[in-house]
Amino acid sequence: MEKKYLDLISDAFETRKKAYAPYSNYKVGAALLCKNGKIYIGCNIENGAFSPTICAERVAFVEAIKNGERDFEAIAIVTGPENADVYEMGSPCGVCRQFMSEFCEDDFKIIMTKIKSNGELLDSKEFTMNDILPDRFKLKGNK
Ligand code: THU
Numbered sequence: 001m002e003k004k005y006l007d008l009i010s011d012a013f014e015t016r017k018k019a020y021a022p023y024s025n026y027k028v029g030a031a032l033l034c035k036n037g038k039i040y041i042g043c044n045i046e047n048g049a050f051s052p053t054i055c056a057e058r059v060a061f062v063e064a065i066k067n068g069e070r071d072f073e074a075i076a077i078v079t080g081p082e083n084a085d086v087y088e089m090g091s092p093c094g095v096c097r098q099f100m101s102e103f104c105e106d107d108f109k110i111i112m113t114k115i116k117s118n119g120e121l122l123d124s125k126e127f128t129m130n131d132i133l134p135d136r137f138k139l140k141g142n143k
Pocket of ligand 1: 001045092
């Protein structure tokens, strides 16, 4: 795997530690790479009323969009319960898939990871936007 993607995974791993997930205890970190090389991070932020909870992927996109970014290359995701020894691969939820699809081309990469709690990468899988949300709804172009 290219170094830029290994670095992206490392950012997602670190960001997972900042997740606010007292209800599910399932912490998620995401790191979003723009085509200009900048990286924006997100973690899940839960809420006692449950439905206001926001996923790590959308937090990363919100951060990027409000900074004027519109061209995205890849997102790395690290997911795992609070005290697990190994964080198993997690896949973006349906809401996040649709949210990301607004801003991403078909070949945008989604990198899912299996990582030890000490940060050692055990496995990873790369999907495209088209893989995870084929025939997606789009009202308009993404610029
Ligand atoms: N979650 C994410 O942050 N990203 C996903 O793709 C799936 C789920 C969060 C939402 C909630 O805080 C916790 O994981 C359990 O669903």
